[in-house]
Structure formats: C-alpha cells, structure tokens
Amino acid sequence: MKLSELLAGHDHEILRGDPETAITAGICFDAHRVAPGSLFIAVPGHREGGPGAAGPALARGAVAVLVDAGAPDLPASVWTDTDVCVVRVRDTRTTAAVVASRYYGEPGRGMDMVAVTGTNGKTSVSYMVESVLRIAERATVGVIGTAGSRIGDELIPMPRSVLTTPESPDLQYLLGYMRDRDVGTVVLEATSMGLLTHRVDHSYIDIGIFTNLTQDHLDDHGTMENYRDAKLRLFQGLCRRAVVNVDDPVGAGIGALMPGAVTTYALDAEADYRATDLTMDAFGTRFTLHHEGRKYPAAIPVPGRFSVANALATVAACHLLGHDLRGLVGALDRMPPVPGRFERFETPRGTSVIVDYAHSPDSLDKVLSTIRGFARGRIITVFGCGGDRDITKRARMGEIAGTHSDLCVLTSDNPRDEDPGAILDQITPGITATGTPFERLADRRRAIGFALSAAEPEDIVLIAGKGSEPYQIVGEKLLPFSDMATVRELSGRGTGG
Template sequence: MKLNELLDGHTHQVLQGSIGTRISGGMHFDAHRMTRGSLYIAVPGHREGGPEAITRAVELGAVAVLVEGTGVVVPDGVCVVGVPDIRVAASAVAARYYGEPGRAMDMVAITGTNGKTSVSYMVESVLRIAEGARVGVIGTAGSRIGDDPVPMPHSVLTTPESPDLQYLLGHMRDRRTGSVVLEATSMALLTHRVDDAHIDVGVFTNLTQDHLDDHGTMESYRNAKLRLFQGLCRHAVVNADDPVSAWIQRLMPGAGAVTTYALDTDADVDYRATDLSMDATGSRFTLHHQGRTYPASIPVPGRFSVSNALATVAACHALGHDLGALVAALRLMPPVPGRLERHVTPLGTSVIVDYAHSPDSLEKVLTAIRGFATAHVITVFGCGGDRDTTKRAAMGEIAGRLSDHCVLTSDNPRTEDPGAILDQITPGIAPTGTPFERIPDRSQAIRFALAAAGPDDVVLVAGKGSEPHQIIGEELLPFSDIAVVRQLADELSLSRSGAAGAIPR
C-alpha cells in the first residue's frame, strides 16, 4: 500500500519526499528489522530504535519514516511524515496495512493484575474442547495457533508492539483462525498497542499492587487498565468481587454491554460459583447463571482459579458459544503451564510451580496450597530486579506467614544486585519468625528446598512460572523452573531414597 493510503484520515504532515511512496516490506519500531520497502516508525525512547536510528533503518531498506513532530534529520530521498502521537498513528497504520485483521475474528482481550495468562489458556482450551475451534493465543508465553507457535523475534513483551500485534493477527486470520485471545497489559493499553485490534470481549480480572515502577500510583495503574473499556471493546466481562468493576460498568455504554461474575458477593451477578471444594488435583463448584445451575470442575486448585474459570465461561458465552458445552469442557482442560503446575517427585514431594510475583498473587497461591497441604509448605521465591521495590517486604511477610520454611532467591535480577533485592525482602519475612535461607542462585535454591522436603511436604517455586529464561544483567539465559525441578528431583531421588527431609517434623 502507499503511505498516503495508510495515513488517510489521520492528522499528518509531509516533511520530505513523496507520500505516495509504496510500503511493501512491513513496518517496525526496531531499526535492525528493516527490509527493502519497509516503513520505519521512529518511536522516541524505543530501545531498539528511535529517531537516532533513522540512518541505520534507511541503510537496511526503509523507504519511509514516520516521526513524532517535525525536528528530525533524515537522509535525502526518503519520505518523512510527522504525526502528533506516533504510537496512536502506528497502531492505525499497522492495522490498515494488514487489512484490519481483528475484524475477521472473534477477539478476546484480558486485562488485570493477575489471571491474564490463565484465562487466555482457559479460553483457548474450552473452545478447542467444546467445538474443535481454531484459536490463536498472544501473551506471556509467546504467540501460537493451537499447538503451533508463530515464529517471531524474541521479546519480553506480553503484548507485542502494535506493528507486531497486527502482523500476528493478520497471520492468524490468513490461517483461518476463528478466535484470538490476547493478554492486554497496562503498558500495552497505555501505549496504544491494542487500539485497532477490534476487541469483541474485554475481560477484567482484578487490580492489586504491581507495576508501580511504571505507573507511580495505583490510580494511574487502574486508569491504564480502564482504557480497554473506553471504546476499545464491544462487550465487557468483569469481576464483580473487585471494586474496579463499578468503574467499568459506568464506562461501558448501553444496556447489556457488561457481564459480571463473582465468588464473594451476594449481589445480583450474571455468573456465580458456590459450593467450592478443592484438593491438590483441582477444584469443584456449582456455577449459577440465569436461574440455572451447572456442576463444574477444573483441574486446578484455588478460589482464584475458579474465578478465572467463571471469566472464561462468561467471555466465551458472550461470543455466542453454548454454555453447557463450555462448562463440560472446563473439566477436560489441560493444566496451564506455570500456573499451579504440579510435579510429584520420585520421593512423593509435591512441587508447585507458579508465576505468582506480586503480593496478592503470592498470597492467593499459598492460601490455596494451605487448603490441601497435609504437612510442611516450603516456599522458594524472589522479586524481579529493576521493578517495583515497594512490594518486596510485603511479599516477604506473606511468604513467612503462610509457609513453614522459605528460601529467598533470584527471580529476574536484571541489572540489580541479587543480594540487595534479598535485603529488601528480609525485613518482611524476619518478623514472622519463619526460618529462611538466602540462596541467590535459583537452581541451588530449588535444590535446597527439594532436599529439605519430606514425602508429604509441598514446595512452591514462585515468581517465574513458565518463563523459559532468566534475565541477569542484560542477558536472557535459558532457565525453566519446571525443567530444573524435574532434573533436580530425579538427581536427589537417587541419592536420598527413603529419607524424610531436613525440615523438623
């Protein structure tokens, strides 16, 4: 398409060259990904691009450059167009270039502090099981259609930048994907990545402390989440147990635009769960909807898991899928990788790997484990570096209060000193009186916990879930919690067969 066609209807100013330049090689924020015929979007402050990388982008084949404002120096012979807000323009231009792919599929976007990945996996699973549907997933674990990954350059972003997101949606549409479920982070919403995704159902799970390093205050964090419900989605599915749901109900226009679900409220909600019971293998409950009841179960323990199941059923039903078939499919779902993922060691210890990396999520996971644990609970956890420091002591207090023994270790330390991070967790855990170790090396910390655990104990390895890497300094090093657990459990079983563990009984 020609650049003038991509920008038609959007405020812009031609600064150099011909706006009739044809774009044939896609578009990116990253200068090093330019190819012949591509559009370079020079986002200020972008780590792999920005205005300072324009010359490099042109050398690699960019035929046009989109900039914010007017004061940018660009090599001669290249079309340059200025826009008032480059991220808003980028989303619109990318969507138009790939043919507005979101319009061709049922689009579900999930936002909230916790539960985004779990609900996205659940939505995909129940649609596949209930109807054999072809579903695309975009989120923390990357992008895939069913079991087939979509090859993309590695990124730590849960929600891709708008050019990549629109490319992925176009790829999924072209492969006859009927539905797409994506995780919409607060920063993605704030930076307009999903503005033109044409979301049919927006799901809100909850709001608890996290990402204050990005947003500064809980109010700003909440407002970023609320953007999904300010014209970006057609229908909302909201957790009425969270007070933010009232904000969303005021924002969404028209009768019937909001569907509610809840566990803890007696108020009139559209989907409700009662009679909850759970053990290490899963949860059972009764689902209520419009005066009817449905016996339901999921292969995941925890009240919050039941809440996620309600969100899943409500979102899929809002898209027009049969409720009875959806509830039946819940029972057959595979476990969500890295979300209360259970491994039983050869010696009989239950190990739970979970992504819990905020105070609320850690407390919910440990509360769920306490609900079925018959012996000691040993928790291995840390806090991410270069991220919100205010939650570190709080997580220490929660782990100490709900565990019998803790092992403090590195999460993704990034550029921070791992020992300094542990220093900030310690003031929270020390007053609880729970014994704890400080072992910065994550593999060695997991080894210690497994060696200390007895056959009936539960070891929680929290913070990274299904992440396949650990970020140390600027490097992404291969590291999988569940893979390390399996390897170390097998090694220890050979050397400690019949032992009872090191935690005092």
C-alpha cells in the first residue's frame, strides 16, 4: 500500500521524498524488526526505536520514516538517503494506530471486538468470554493479552514482549491474522498504558468491559485520577457499547460518558445483570443470575465473589453480541480453569496449592478472603512485589497478607532493576504490624519449596503475584520460571500431575 493512502485525511507534512512510496513489509517501532520495504515510525522514548534509531532502520531497508516534533534530531543519513520518504505528523503514536489499521485492512471491522479494562479481572474475563463462546456455540475466538495471542489452542508467534496490550502495529497485525483465519470474535485486554498510548485506537471495538479500579500502576500514572482517566479512554469514543461493573464507583459513572449505550452488572447494586444467593466452597460458586425479571441458576468452577462478577461481565457482553443467554449461563460451569487465576493443585501429601496473579492490594485481599472462607487448615502465603513499580502498595500488601495468613513467605516477584532485598524491606513493616510469622527468601524457587515443606495436609499454600507468567524479569532479562511448574516439580509430580 502506498504511504499516501495510509496517511490520507490525516494531518501530515512531507519533509522529503515521494509519498507514493509503497510500504510492502509492514510497520515497525523497533529498528531491529525492520525489513526491506517497511515503514519505520520513530516514536520518541521507545526502547527499541525513536528518532535516534532511524539510521539503523534505514540500513535494514526502511523506505519511509514517520516522525513528530523530533524530526530535526534525526541522524544525518535520513536526510542524505535519496530514496527514503520522511513525513512529520503531530503525534507518531496516534498516527501509528491509523496507518497500521489501514495497512492491514481495518481488520477490527470484520469481527466482533471485545476489549476488557480494569485493575483486576482482565485476563479472567478474556478467558471466560472465549470459553463460553466455544462451549455454547463452538465459536472460533481470538484472545490477545497477558498470556500472549492465540486462536483457540494455536499460539500466534510474535517477538518476545511483556506488553499485555501490543503496540498498535503488532495489534493490527494480530487482528488481520485472526480475521484471515475466520475468527468471529476477538477479546483483548486493554491496559491503562495501552489505552493512554493509543495502541487500541482504530480497532473498532464493539463492546468495552470495565471491571473495577483499585490501586495499581501509580509508577506509570502518578495519581489514581490519572490512572482512572487512562482506563476511561476506552469509553470515550473507542467502543460502541459498554458493559460496566456498577458496584465500582468509577464504573457507575461510565453511563454519563456513553448515554444509552451502557449495560450494567453488579452483585450489590441494581443492574441489568445481577447475581444473588451465592454459595461457595473450595471448588466453585453457585448463584442466581437475574436479567429482565427472569432468574437463571448458574455455577462457575472458581470460588469467590470476584469470579461471579467476572462471569456476569462475560455473560452480559456475549449476550449483547447476540448469543443466547440460557446457553451462555449453561456454559459457565463447564469452563476450564484460567491458567494462573485461582489455579489449583494438590500435592501428594494432600496440601492444596493455589497459584494466582494477585499482585495488587485489592486482588490479594480478595483472593485471601475467599480462601479464608473455605480453608480448614492454615493459610501459607508466598508473595512479593514487582520492581520498578508503585512502591506505596508494598507495605499495604504485607499488611493484607499478614492479616489473612497464618504464615507468610516474602520472596521476589519480578525484581527488574531493583534490589530484591530492598523490595522485601519495604514489604516487611506491613506484615510485622500484624504479628504474623514470616520468612524472607528472595529466591522464588526456594520460597515455594519452603512453603510446601512447611505445609500440613489440610493447609492451603497461596502463591501470588505472577500467575501463569512463564518468566521472571531480572534486570533486562526474561528468565524462564513458572510458579505452577515449580510446584509440580518440587511436589514430585512433574508436569503431568
């Protein structure tokens, strides 16, 4: 496709070269991913790109470069290469979403698009949407999120990345890939930073789901108000309809942003989809779903009020897309476990182990409160906090773990560039205040081993923070590490237990 076609109707200025240049090899932010015929977008501050990487991008065969106000700082080779077209735009990220969507044929228009945002529940709701549609209607569903991108059980190969919401060129590529394989519905996790940096723009979202807003990511946003506003971008022109949790005060306010286009769900407040009569045990939750004056008996194979809320969001969104409500509700109790979300395992000694992604104060509190509701023995909690992230939540998480647990094991999560010991130092005051005994073992494998060895048959070991992540981020490295695989190995059951 010609560069002029990609930019048609979008403010831009040709600094040099021919705008009729054909883009034949995709769109890149990362210089090392450029191939001959690519469009390189020089996003300021991008780790693998930016204006300073324009030279390497040209050396690898880029035929055009998009820049914004940083254009005068481009390497000299950009101005001396007679074949390259250089275009200045107001903002490279917003332009990237436009041109990437056009390059791949605006693939979001050809599928039912569901985007899930909120502090907690994004991954669980994504898996639930996929599961109920597969079970109820044998639908082909694409999923884009924390665990990567896939169609059913087919993982889509992509460059290694820790971004839950891919950059716009990658996202549009994935949507095009899914459309070309006859995917009917795509569900994607829309993170606050993904929304703030325009990665989801021009994806033609049919339904935006809002789960909740609690403290997290203040390292990125500075204040809860900024964090909230980033989430709310989804409901300010990026989706046609919304499904929102009105038990959450932020969710309750979304109706004012999208008058007449909001469907509500709740456990406590009045809502279009509501749950009552919750009964819970270690293996799941039963409840009654209310909609338009009718009652539907329902069950999910996960304990907890938060899981019921996620189920309501799932059913509401899928019903809005035109799927039969009774079939959707019937599919709920046949859903497979969501990897790393209240994922259960029993050791040969009879100890229950739960692996969960809980990595914020609210999510850790909810998971531990749920476990306390059915635990017959002690609760042993293994957890840490991520490095280079909001430090204000660390002592609070220590307090929550100590309040709900009988023994805690403090360990590394993803330390990134921080000293693991310093992170544990910041967690310690919170747990010390509760009087709960604890151990400090920065090595996560040793910490899990200690917890398993300390547990008696009726105890429950919660391993929180990383869920199904297959790596641990130490410095700039992604080191292979899986909480559940480690549990299986240390319990003597390998991967097949």
